[in-house]
Amino acid sequence: MKTVIFDLDGTLADTSGDLLEAANHCFRDMGYGDVLEPGRDAGIALRGGRRMLAAGLERVGAFEEAKIDAYYPVLLEAYGAAISVHTVMYPGAIDAVEQLKTLGYGVGICTNKPEGLAEQLLTEIGVRNAFDALVGADTLPVRKPDPAPLIETARRLGGNPKMTLLVGDSDTDRNTAKAAGVPSVLVTFGPSGEDMAALEPEALLDDYAALPAVVQSLIGPS
Template sequence: MKRSAVLPSSIRAAIVDLDGTMVDTLGDFLVVLQHTLSDMGCHPIELARVDREFVSLTVGKGTEDLLRRSLAHAWGLPDDDAEVIAQVPLAWQHYQGHYTRLNGLHSEVYPGVDSGLQRLRDKGLPLACLTNKPTAFAEQLLERKGLRHHFAHVFGGDAFEKKKPDPLPLIRTCEALGHAPGDTVMIGDSSNDAQAAAAAGCPVVLVTYGYNHGHPIEDVPALAHIDRIDQID
């Protein structure tokens, strides 16, 4: 059955998540992490632990969190192990170089994203991309996928003092768009987006195909759950 989401007439702007909402970036994450972990001295059996399933359950809370949890998983250590935490800055240096080179080469825009964003803009809604991915990587990916022109603003996980699911990034993004949180819809794929939106006072629409840490997204309260962004009216 085709889903649809009719936005309240009060909505004046939209904030859109990136990974798992607009672009399937699991391939990018997996390839970059494999290069990074190899640079960190991981052996083949350790590299094999960080597979696509692990990455799909881990992404969404920022690069530092992803690197820490990936190192720990590869080495068979707890996430909060002191050795793992101490190695994250070095891993970040390797990761940054690989991601800049490979960003977007192993990812695909989800069906209905480009047309859905254009539809929102045609209705007069200014758009902002808000992601926990570093801003430079987000800008680069949107450019490479032909989506950057849709957005008045792009804010990454390093743009503000806190990341989603904290509401601060949404509140600041609403300020940049010039509209109150209650008049700004958040479009995302995970409980991170929903929690941040609820705390900020934004209504939220969730896509059904993204990365929600292995939990059914339909269990997360939202204005609507949709299969494509162009199902928003």
């Protein structure tokens, strides 16, 4: 089986609003108020919890690695308590997933979000059953851009890891696919979309409606 594997944050869904609120919960607890701003800081949010904490502390001139270590669990707890308040799937994402499955491709998710939180989010927004495999940041001892999580996702789908494709939104995804020796497709509608062309993926995606044709052109019919 040929497979199509998706990143989650910034690729399938805009999760930035809930991520930023979790980070600001931490900054309020520190006494700084809401340091990160929805919209403006969406790109930072999609780089993960530790990056948000670092960016916020740098902004208020109080960066300490120890403070990031201390507040990261607090951020994860706050995020898990309100994980799907502002999160929305990108237009056409699930339609594209269902069309790929109809065409015979295996479809899964490989994310650097902790597996439990990814499962929770996908379940709460009602799309978990659309994906036949999920590998998170802590599923294996390594995370993207190490190729092992991508390879494991393809394996769990019953696919050939050399006949897969990764849809993502960052240099992490580009480097993961490159390390695995497979094509990457980077979406241009996320917060960092204008930067994707410089990463020279095998394809750029402006609209999910075009994805099935892009997949067929890169890895062939299933």
